[in-house]
Amino acid sequence: MDLKSxxxxxxxxxxxxxxxxxxxxxxxNIANANxxxxxxxxxxxxxxxxxxxxTNAAGGxxxxxxxxxxxxxxxxSDSDYEVKVQDTKIxxxxxxxxxxxxxxxxIKMSETQMxxxxxxxxxxKHVTMIxxxxxxx
Numbered sequence: 001m002d003l004k005s006x007x008x009x010x011x012x013x014x015x016x017x018x019x020x021x022x023x024x025x026x027x028x029n030i031a032n033a034n035x036x037x038x039x040x041x042x043x044x045x046x047x048x049x050x051x052x053x054x055t056n057a058a059g060g061x062x063x064x065x066x067x068x069x070x071x072x073x074x075x076x077s078d079s080d081y082e083v084k085v086q087d088t089k090i091x092x093x094x095x096x097x098x099x100x101x102x103x104x105x106x107i108k109m110s111e112t113q114m115x116x117x118x119x120x121x122x123x124x125k126h127v128t129m130i131x132x133x134x135x136x137x
Contacts, residue, residue: 036096044082
């Protein structure tokens with residue numbers, strides 16, 4: 001059984017991939033905290049509405065079917081994540097033009113870590129529920 005064919009696992013997998021990429025971008029910001037003129041970056045947040053609009057535009061959003069007379073099944077598509085330049089608060093750039101605020105970056109990293117942990121726990125719990133339903137431990 002391929003867990004990625006189940007929409008819940010596919011969504012959790014996509015969220016974990018996004019969080020992994022965000023952690024890399026935030027780590028890059030921290031690594032460049034002393035680089036003159038460096039502008040911090042972040043990933044564009046996943047928007048349900050934007051994802052829905054994108055899927056509708058591609059003609060890919062359809063209901064899942066359980067009987068032959070129902071509407072056809074949709075296919076999922078993966079997309080790369082968009083990196084954007086962060087909005088630097090006025091007056092918070094250093095004299096060298098560096099806009100990295102270590103405190104903000106560390107807060108974002110801890111939020112990302114907590115969200116990743118939550119996604120992993122949800123994934124693990126649902127795998128356990130499936131195993132239980134199948135009679136396995």
